[in-house]
Amino acid sequence: MLVASPFLASALTAPGTSEDPTLILASSDVESSARLLIRAATLAQRAGRLNEALRLAHAARELARGFPYEEIACAYLAVLWGERALLRQDRGALEEAQELARHLRGRLLRDGDLQQLRLQLALFTTPGASSRLSQLTLEVWQRPELILLDGSWHWARSGFIVKSLEALILTTYLAQARELFRAFEREVASFQLYEALRWEWNAIRLRLFAPLEERRTFRRLACARGYLRQAIIAL
Structure with a gap:
């Protein structure tokens, strides 16, 4: 696995813990290595x-070609290209994300996972996608069997909820995000399961409801801890 990256080094030296869980299964040497690359990619995105x-x-997808885990790497690539499209107003990146999403067939991912990804990408161009994403998110909370929860994609249904909220915020559907957030206000404990999830949930809460000065304070703390993505979401 010849990929030089400080984030890969972090993934190698800090395997999954209760503070930042990552599942690396010994299903095969190739798949285990691909999972490690995706963990490193997650750390890089967060930073x-x-x-x-x-x-x-991309390296994870190439490594996992022909294995079931390729679908996870392909889906995560679609997420990343979608984020690039949003942050840089890059039409080509959106087209790349949409093309990757079309390759997904539910070999590992479940129907709720696939719908969420496609609706996240549809937020850029399709009226009504925000309402459908909110409806799906509420349904998944009641029916967690609709999503993959073995750690390959999500560790908990609360991770699914966070991703929907982040997508709504980043595409400026703030009223929709506030309404969806309020549906989970009494479920705070579900969003405190590990450190990364806590930072994600707090960034969302502050962006939707906190004054600017409080959000700026959070931004400084998030940057100091390496959660630059959450710093962006909070502001």
Whole structure:
């Protein structure tokens, strides 16, 4: 696995813990290595290093070609290209994300996972996608069997909820995001399961409801801890 990256080094030296769980299964040597690359890509995305995350996720997909885990790498690549499209107003990146999403057939991912990804991408261009994404998110909360929860994609249904909220915020559907957030206000404990999830949930809460000064304070703390993506979401 010849991929040089400080985030890969972090993934190798800090395997899954209760504070930042990552599942690396010994299903095969190839799949285990691909999972490690995706973990490194996740760390890079969190730190605001989107190009590095794309490189690592692409390497994971190439490594996992022909294995079931290829679908996870392909889906994560679609997520990253979608984020690049949003942050850089890059039409070509959106087209790349949409093309990757078309390759997904539910070999590992479940129907709720596939619908969420496609609706996230549809937020850019399709009226009504925000309402459908909110409806799907509420349904998944009641029926977690609709999504993959073995750690390959999500660790908990609360991770699914966070991703929907982040997508609505980043595409400026703030009223829709506030309405969806309020549906989970009494479920705070579900969003405190591990450190990364806590930062994600707090960034969302502050962006939707907190005054600017409080959000700026959070931004400084998030940047200091390496959660640059959450710093962006909070502001």
